[in-house]
Amino acid sequence: MSLLEIKNLHASINGKEILKGVDLTINKGEVHAIMGPNGNGKSTLASIIAGRDTFDVTQGEIIYEGKNLFDLSVEQRAAEGIFLGFQYPVEIPGVSIANFMKTAINEQRKYKGLDPMPSMEFMKLMEKQKKIVDLDTKLASRSVNEGFSGGEKKKNEIFQMAMLHPTLSILDETDSGLDIDALRVVASGVNALRSPEVSTILITHYQRLLDYIVPDFVHVLFEGKIVRTGPRELALELEEKGYEWLR
Amino acid sequence: MDNFKKAIRPKEEDFADFSCHLTQLKTFRIHQYNGFFFERNDNDVLLDKNIIICSIKSAMKNHKSIYNSAKNLQPLSSDDDGLFIYIPRNTILDTPLQILNVIKTFEPLKIEAKTLIIVGENSHLKLIYCDDTVNDNLSKTESKISVVLEKDSSLEYYKMENINNLSSIFTDSNFVLDTNCELKTFWLSINGGDIKNKLSVALDGQYARADLNGLYMVDRDQVVDNQVSVSHNQPNCHSNQLYKGILDDSAKAQFKGHIYVSQNAPYTEAIQNNRNILLTDKAVVNTQPFLEIYNDDVKCAHGATIGQLDQSAMFYMRSRGISERSAKMLLMFAFCTEILSKASIEELVDTLQDIIKRRLHGELSSCENCVLLCSTPCGTSDVDFI
Numbered sequence: 001m002s003l004l005e006i007k008n009l010h011a012s013i014n015g016k017e018i019l020k021g022v023d024l025t026i027n028k029g030e031v032h033a034i035m036g037p038n039g040n041g042k043s044t045l046a047s048i049i050a051g052r053d054t055f056d057v058t059q060g061e062i063i064y065e066g067k068n069l070f071d072l073s074v075e076q077r078a079a080e081g082i083f084l085g086f087q088y089p090v091e092i093p094g095v096s097i098a099n100f101m102k103t104a105i106n107e108q109r110k111y112k113g114l115d116p117m118p119s120m121e122f123m124k125l126m127e128k129q130k131k132i133v134d135l136d137t138k139l140a141s142r143s144v145n146e147g148f149s150g151g152e153k154k155k156n157e158i159f160q161m162a163m164l165h166p167t168l169s170i171l172d173e174t175d176s177g178l179d180i181d182a183l184r185v186v187a188s189g190v191n192a193l194r195s196p197e198v199s200t201i202l203i204t205h206y207q208r209l210l211d212y213i214v215p216d217f218v219h220v221l222f223e224g225k226i227v228r229t230g231p232r233e234l235a236l237e238l239e240e241k242g243y244e245w246l247r
Numbered sequence: 248m249d250n251f252k253k254a255i256r257p258k259e260e261d262f263a264d265f266s267c268h269l270t271q272l273k274t275f276r277i278h279q280y281n282g283f284f285f286e287r288n289d290n291d292v293l294l295d296k297n298i299i300i301c302s303i304k305s306a307m308k309n310h311k312s313i314y315n316s317a318k319n320l321q322p323l324s325s326d327d328d329g330l331f332i333y334i335p336r337n338t339i340l341d342t343p344l345q346i347l348n349v350i351k352t353f354e355p356l357k358i359e360a361k362t363l364i365i366v367g368e369n370s371h372l373k374l375i376y377c378d379d380t381v382n383d384n385l386s387k388t389e390s391k392i393s394v395v396l397e398k399d400s401s402l403e404y405y406k407m408e409n410i411n412n413l414s415s416i417f418t419d420s421n422f423v424l425d426t427n428c429e430l431k432t433f434w435l436s437i438n439g440g441d442i443k444n445k446l447s448v449a450l451d452g453q454y455a456r457a458d459l460n461g462l463y464m465v466d467r468d469q470v471v472d473n474q475v476s477v478s479h480n481q482p483n484c485h486s487n488q489l490y491k492g493i494l495d496d497s498a499k500a501q502f503k504g505h506i507y508v509s510q511n512a513p514y515t516e517a518i519q520n521n522r523n524i525l526l527t528d529k530a531v532v533n534t535q536p537f538l539e540i541y542n543d544d545v546k547c548a549h550g551a552t553i554g555q556l557d558q559s560a561m562f563y564m565r566s567r568g569i570s571e572r573s574a575k576m577l578l579m580f581a582f583c584t585e586i587l588s589k590a591s592i593e594e595l596v597d598t599l600q601d602i603i604k605r606r607l608h609g610e611l612s613s614c615e616n617c618v619l620l621c622s623t624p625c626g627t628s629d630v631d632f633i
Binding site for chain 2: 052090100105160
């Protein structure tokens with residue numbers, strides 16, 4: 001059984017159709033890259049999977065581990081193992097990363113009928129996962145993303161992903177705005193979390209990221225549809241030729 | 248005009264069952280019952296430091312020259328049976344003083360509480376003033392407090408208002424700061440049918456600093472009104488006002504912030520902020536900044552916001568598995584506790600955070616009688632966060 005199956009997905013915002021029939025199947029352990037020009041629906045697709053309600057889904061369905069995703073709330077999807085790495089992580093003044101993560105982990109555990117994670121175990125997990133992305137120890141006691149640099153915000157996304165160990169991670173332009181060192185750190189964090197049990201969707205503009213995180217498939221989302229799917233070499237071809245030739 | 252009788256001096260034993268909700272906090276306690284001061288000479292530390300705590304009547308008689316030094320502030324007449332506190336010069340009191348005005352009525356009563364505090368030169372004081380109703384009967388409290396800070400002194404002042412939904416409280420507070428004085432206030436209106444706070448601060452000496460913080464949390468038909476006024480009368484003074492509120496149901500709040508800068512007060516810095524979260528369409532906030540500046544050499548800023556919880560933050564939190572209810576709680580809690588960031592009494596901050604948390608969970612008002620005194624939560628919450 002596939003992990004995620006998107007069938008003929010149509011979605012619009014304020015009456016304007018953004019997704020015009022997306023089909024995509026993702027199996028466990030796979031890494032899929034979705035590329036394409038700005039404004040062609042990549043982030044919309046990521047948001048709809050995570051459950052943002054600013055879009056109207058007009059047709060189609062998404063099946064995740066055999067469940068209709070549209071029957072689940074945002075937080076239920078997270079507890080079922082879906083993680084969205086935000087393109088623009090949100091600042092939350094006054095809420096510390098530690099408090100944020102502890103609440104998230106314990107509410108996910110509650111959903112699964114588990115007791116809260118003991119504090120010691122939580123602290124140890126924090127220490128361990130901070131190292132994956134080289135997150136400054138001091139940052140963890142600060143408010144979520146408040147005053148973080150672009151690079152720190154993206155590292156924090158991968159840190160949260162490591163803390164929550166999702167089954168399906170969708171990283172929405174995690175590479176944008178990163179210098180080459182930060183890109184390496186973020187990519188090695190993602191690679192460290194790869195396993196036959198988890199799948200990843202990378203949304204990106206640049207094939208540069210794919211030098212560090214090698215995908216199994218590359219898709220091109222163009223004008224609301226996936227117009228081409230290929231091996232990782234497709235990314236190189238896109239880099240060379242642009243998108244217009246796909247029209 | 249109404250059925251409220253003027254309160255008379257109650258019997259002390261009527262209040263024997265009262266216990267303060269800040270029990271874990273070590274303070275020197277001073278008791279007012281229905282606004283009347285009850286003397287207890289049980290504190291050697293205070294006596295050793297020559298701190299005077301007595302009734303205003305007795306201060307007029309026995310400490311005439313000290314009492315008269317604050318003459319231009321006295322809103323009091325000789326038959327007033329209020330509270331007088333004098334901290335002599337060069338006194339540092341590590342343990343906070345706590346004034347507990349306990350209100351217990353058996354018929355609708357009008358209560359008057361009067362307090363005069365003088366903090367001597369180069370002395371440093373922390374003071375917690377609580378108004379608590381301990382039963383659910385009607386009362387109307389008028390509380391007047393005047394505080395004189397002599398030069399180089401400081402005061403950290405916490406005001407907690409927690410009265411039942413049928414009762415009202417009106418506090419009129421006046422602070423006068425001399426040269427190089429520092430005042431920090433934390434005004435917490437946690438529950439009450441009708442709360443009105445008038446706070447006036449006069450910066451009468453150079454380099455005086457006032458940092459005025461307020462939080463109001465109201466729901467149902469509660470009404471809260473804060474009128475804050477700062478007068479910059481001398482050069483080089485700083486003031487900062489930060490008032491925040493959360494309103495639920497059909498609650499109403501008003502904030503009027505006044506900054507006055509005299510022509511004698513160049514190099515003034517004055518900031519004012521009022522921020523509100525409305526949780527329903529029926530809650531109402533009226534916020535009015537009022538700046539009166541007679542000087543060109545000043546830095547002034549003011550701002551007011553009225554809004555809902557940040558929806559992008561809500562989505563971000565929910566996308567991590569945090570329920571909508573908990574996400575709201577976390578955001579509201581963070582919003583509220585910002586005003587405590589400059590408070591220095593750590594144990595008190597912990598307690599206040601706990602009170603704020605319980606208030607947000609609805610535990611403190613889930614039954615009409617329940618005010619903060621109720622030490623066993625009436626409601627149970629299924630949400631737990633640090």
